[in-house]
Amino acid sequence: MERVISERVYVWQLPVRLYHWINALCVAALAVTGYLIGRPLAVQSAAEASYSYWFGQIRFIHFVAAFIFFFNFLFRIYWGFAGNKFAQWRNFIIHRKSQVQEAVDVLKIDILQTQSKPLESVGHNSLAGFTYFITFLVFLFQCITGFGMYAAMSDSWLPHMFAWIVPLMGGDFAVRQWHHVMMWFFIIFSIIHVYLVFYHDYVEGRGIISSMAGGWKFIEKKK
Template sequence: MSNATTRIWDLPTRLFHWLLAACVIALVVTAKVGGNAMEWHLRLGHVVLALLVFRILWGVVGGHWSRFATFIPGPARLLRYLRQAAADTTVGHNPLGALSVLALLLVLGLQVGTGLLSDDEIAFAGPLTRFVGGDTVAWATGWHKDWGQWLLLGLLALHLCAVAFYAVVRRKPLVQAMLHGNQPAPAGTAASRDGLAARLLALLLIAACAAAAWWVYGLGSTPGF
């Protein structure tokens, strides 16, 4: 690995990462506090919905290292990594990290989806509960409050442990890379597009995702929809 650094994580990806982390922490806190905080829990859930949709889109049109086609590993690449993990020089997400990212996105998506369909029969009801039957609402509520919550917390704990392991044992500053976007990389490594045009595209995408999430939020208060 050379001493030269390359732009790996573009600004939209970095902002997504830290905004999502802040929202998830706030969601856990508001869920535990309950009461009036559940209104903020609902709003934050829609923020996460917008962020997740944006990340899916950015995984198609974003910077090179943010694209799913770049970092999702095939079986051969995953096996090769497992055999040579001790000599890991991966740029961007390594194969296990990529699988961790996909798992987190999927579980977060399931949590958001079931949250939109949840009803605690006291003071909180997701905006989509009126469009499905009682059995679906009951299942979504149960998953969101129990199995889904613990699965998400388990994945987050595993993610934090992996980051700590790479920082302490492997001496790879993953947190710093997600702050400034650069990583040491071999000469000739492709850099992610992170100029004004890419950032404007990201801004347009997140605006559209926010508008869609706001529309979903409004379904909960639209009579006769």
């Protein structure tokens, strides 16, 4: 009787895992506060404004999370050059024929469910990597539009580096609108992302969920 022998591979380095969880917390905080900023709760109140500051606090959380998100994102870009082969920027851009083939395979396995052979890649599969590349573009868009709006109420140089987006998009209204629309990208992405991780863990049995905690994955040992 043939048994599958697994091998432990250290895939996600500590900085990658830290980045992932800080990013997850920031995105969650940003989406919740962002939604509330766009659509505040309907409180019927007889209070005077001087007694409370809850909306100000929600905005404050949004801004703090945004700064953490931004620098965390910059760090991840740096780690795309400094990290191990699984963290390298090459994983995120489809530029080889084999990556195209793998993306097609992933579509067949994940979506169409017509194929069930195990994937070659140990880190991000090429389609996942590319999806993360698109999220990076959205990160960038959210940083530019967010800081662009923030610049109007700030004297610090960092937000002002992004102030050019406002005239480019024709005014604050459009900037805010698109910043808000992209929030939904994060929400939809999170639903699919979390599901797919569970799915892969379930069908592949490589420990993909725990890999983002401990860094190790299991792969079939080659004979």
